[in-house]
Amino acid sequence: MPGGKELSGPAQGSGAQSPTPLVPAPSASTLWADLQALLPRTREGLQLDFGEAVESSVVLLLQQTADLLYGEGGSLNSCLRLSEIVLDYSWEKLNIGKWRDVDKEWRRVYAYGCLFKALCLCHDGGAVAEAVRTCDLGLLMGASILDNVLARVIGVLQPHLPRPKRPMAGDVKEPLPKKIRPGSEDVPAIKAPERIVRLRCPSLEYFRDNFLLPQKPVILEGVVDHWPCMKKWSVEYIRRVAGSRTVPVEVGSRYTDEEWSQTLMSVDDFISQYIENENHTGYLAQHQLFDQIPELKQDIGIPDYCCLGKGEEDDITVNAWFGPAGTISPLHQDPQQNFLVQVLGRKYLHLYSPAQSEKLYPHEGHLLHNTSQVDVEEPDLASFPQFETAEAQTCILSPGQVLFIPVQYWHYVRALDTSFSVSFWWS
Known part of the structure; x- marks a missing residue:
């Protein structure tokens, strides 16, 4: 195997022996040069x-693909075919058994397969959208x-990338019917005894002594007003910043539904199918979004x-959390402290202290042990009679407000409008 080959580019071999040479067309040479600058x-x-x-045969396939990319007369078709073989095989490895048991080496193999496929897809200036989707899958998996x-x-x-086009009627797959609670467009009344305390920019010491240490919820105002997202988003x-990006979406009004x-x-399809369509519901909820899309990450901060x-900031x-009205x-309860920005x-929330757990009827079994069986707004008191005496704190969280949810505090959330929230879990 020849060593020290440099990444092929417009000024190198013609690749005349292949009908699809691995040398960019003149119109694509600038894009390829920019990609070359990112690689060894x-x-x-x-x-x-x-x-x-990782089997040696898989490593050999990756090495052969790399040789085609760095060689002087490689075939684009061969390079793409080899990268897809690697992706198909490693995908199977990623989806056998539990995710936590997947060897990280197979995740690296998958990432390299995505990289090589993306380079092949956009090598001649075409299929850029598919190349971005391939990279997103590599970032996610x-x-x-x-x-x-x-x-x-x-x-x-x-x-x-071309500007995202809004799909015409009938172009998107029909999702499951949305389950909207009757009257969900109405703003619920908050009873005075249940209201959560609101403070404007308390000092670190005051927050620590009066809320963090005693583990009491509080709504903070004025602490994120300077974040760019509050004015830009x-x-x-x-859609403009992230419309072409591929992301995981939860389909259904709540994760306990059958x-x-x-x-x-894509984010564009999600917005068209779920945000703009009032009869359907889905939720974009994930912890990788800001690492995946740095244009959004730079618009937020970390609450002081x-x-x-x-722990450390890392x-x-x-x-x-991005979804339509009616999503629940x-x-x-969560295993860490939570700032919900x-x-x-707006979002409508009910909070219950861990001391109320017996009255909230958590699911039995490990999978949903941190989730209550009770429908908070329409409780079945015949099946869950103690819930009637559970003491709740409620609020409507509006843009610019930050809710501190102490660790293990039970919380129920319903979006009153199209909503985007950012939560910070910390210890």
């Missing part, structure tokens, strides 16, 4: 070494490689009060 200068710099879990090269490849490709802005499922789709925790989990998070729309 020689094939050896790709670091195609893997642990014992693979492991970070070459200093997060997949995210950087997307950054180069995005200016070459709208449904159209999110018909609830998960799927992958997180510095009172025991230990904070940042989650995105059933009554549940409301950016777009």
